[in-house]
Amino acid sequence: MVDVFNPTNRIPSVGNIPTVTSGVTITKTTHELTYVDSIQQIGPTPQSKQIVDAWELSNGLVSAKTILKGGNLVSIKLKGNEYVWINSEGATYYGAKSGGNESPFPLTRGLILHGGIRLTAVTAEHGLYYDTPWDISFETDANSSSIILSITDDEATRISVNDPFTSASYSLPEDPRPLSKYPVTNALFRFKITLVNGESYVRLHGELVKSSADAIKAEIWLPQTYQITTESQIISSQVKRRCKDVWVRDVLFPNPNVDIIPLSDDPDRLLEPYQELLTEPNSTPFVDQRVLTKFPPQGYELDYPLKWESGSGGILYDYPYRDGNYHAVSFGDGTGRGVAAVGSSTINHFTKLWSWGDPKLFDREALLQQVAEGNFGASLASGRPYAEYYEPWDTAYNTGFFERHTFTNLINGWDTFIVPIESGLDIGKTQAELRQVVENVISSI
Secondary structure (H helix, E strand, O other): OOOOOOOOOOOOOOOOOOOOOOOEHHHHHHHEEEEOOHHHHOOOOOOEEOOOEEEEEEOEEEEEEEOOOOEEEEEEEEEOOOOOEEEOOEEEOOOOOOOOOOOOEEOOOOHHHHHHHOOEHHHHHHOEEEEEEOOEEEEEOOEEEEEEEEEEOHHHHHHHOOOEEEOOOOOOOEEEEOOOOOOOOEEEEEEEEEEEEOOEEEEEEEEEEOOOOOOOEOOOOEEEEEEOOOOOOEEEOOOOOEEHHHHHHHHOOOOOEEOOEEEOOOHHHHHHHHHHHHHHOOOHHHHHHHEEOOOOOOOOOOOOOOOOOOOEEEEEEEEEOOOOEEEEEEEOOOOOOOOEEEEEOOOOOOEEEOOOHHHHHOHHHHHHHHHHHOOOHHHHHHOOOOOOOOEEEEEEEOOEEEEEEEEOEEEEEEEEEEEEEEOOOOOOOOHHHHHHHHHHOOOOO
């Protein structure tokens, strides 16, 4: 039985809050995490609560609150309104396989998801340290203040996770040991959250710092969770997207379509980032993957994450890179609010899109019955949280899950700005109208 309050043995380092002269305050506060006892108990009401230490930045316009568990940015508020999804109905571990070393996630106890925005370390699927406490330190100057959450991927930290690791996709074909595809990197993973005086958005910086000149292979992502409804729309200027996973292809795109072609037929597969995949273990053959040459393809409503024709989730990727410098979503709650993740226009970004799909197609009881009958794949789908969210993942390095990047530079990082949008993203607007609203808001960044 997992101790959900304290699942790991790691003791984090907590720095002292410095004297602030910038006007961007740093305050120690608390945050409430909520839980349910099992997947069967997922519903509108949590069964237990945990009050944890938290640290909050505020510049009088926007605030950003962080906790140590998972190195999580758990709240972004503008004028008192929340802009990230919080699993207030209760989180629980899901995706675990009893008695084995398999899971869709790197820890065999499965995943627990409290919401917020995080930096992943080392692997696909939320990284190795999503329920481990990260270290915290602080910086301040004349115009800004920052919180830095960090963790080093060394042998001691892996032992402190207090759980066997997964094999399956996390292992090399010739070496079935758990995590053989992701050996210890000894790299430092840093997640820096900054507020600047007068700005109404949050600056994020994800970073991998190597401990030596040796090249390492790893993944680093910035998963974000945002509240949505069936009227929410994904807002971007992306032309093409990639369907890497065969299970997603079979669920979402079972029928041929003029706008859906094999990746092996698309010339962009010859671009440099995808050439490394030809030698990457466990990579799905290009002929089995699909490219959506026009997004959304004819006959699909993929701009609406809760209208995807799946009740068990789906994954797509920007391809060959992200078009434009942002990825946004409308909340679809009648307020016109939403949020945009804005990146630098001087480097390539990749976005992984995750949605649970159409809630009308979701049947938790049927999925749990499949789990009882030995269908391990249903163990992930059955853990869908009660409240709906959309989860875009941003990175400057990895083309897809289980597609490692070779890091040769000592310091590797990128910036993403999380921009709350207060109005204008109204239900029923076209993509062109929604993009215009987003682009007007972010034009001065």
